[in-house]
Amino acid sequence: MNTLYTAEALSTGQGREGRVFTSDGTLDVAMTPPKELGGSGNGTNPEQLFAAGFAACFHSALQLVARTQKVKVENSTVGGRVHFGQLEAGGYQLAVELEVIIPDMPHEQAQALADAAHQVCPYSNATRGNIEVTVLVSDD
Template identity: 40%
Template sequence: MSKIEKVLATGKTHTTLSAAGTTSRGHNGNLDIVLSSPGSAKPAHEFSNALPHPTAEQLFAGAWSACYSAAVGLVAKELKVTLPADTAVDIEVDLGQTGNAYFLQARLTLRVPGLPQEVATQLAHEADQICPYSKATRGNIEVVLNAVTE
């Protein structure tokens, strides 16, 4: 895995859980999406504020954060942990360059206010193990995983 020397662009999303599914919002307001899980009777994907050109990194971060959020929910259920109402996932995906080569790197932050840090860390890491996007990137790009309880 190569280390990025120069970051060219960053796509950021903030994904919250709701009764209707998950909602991803880009950091600059260019991307609001209501997502549903496969097999769910809930409404399909809704791009409500995709102003003119969200970046590929932002779209990737949004899809990854929705999948990762679902994995967090599965792990929480398995561990019998009640997630706070304001549970959220922030993902930043950088496009960068080292020499003439281009690479991606990412930072995932699980926000679970009020949970003990050790529980939050366990949720974050176990969700990372089952999330298909995390599996696809594991060993291919540098990923930093954080859990925040404040």
């Protein structure tokens, strides 16, 4: 891999109970487990950060694919959901759902763009074969 950019972040405290911040200071947030996992929910958590990062990265890949194919995409959105679950054999696992909305585009064309974006998105490539990632195209 030819590295084009490196992001750096540091977690302090006790991981899910602490802070995380980037080396350039643009991100500095309190980390707290969600209420569903016994926490106060008064901060963010790794799953929210992962959902936000995956959604933004996938949206960028979608825009890249559209430009490459010379397709006009306006007012598109990508929503990310990260599911945190326990495995039967022990340990924990993540699963991701990405919901793509491209207004005023036929469903089949939007799905083809989303499928192409899933092939070039760095998050998709990093998770492929490791966790379940579902890409859904919605018309609303």
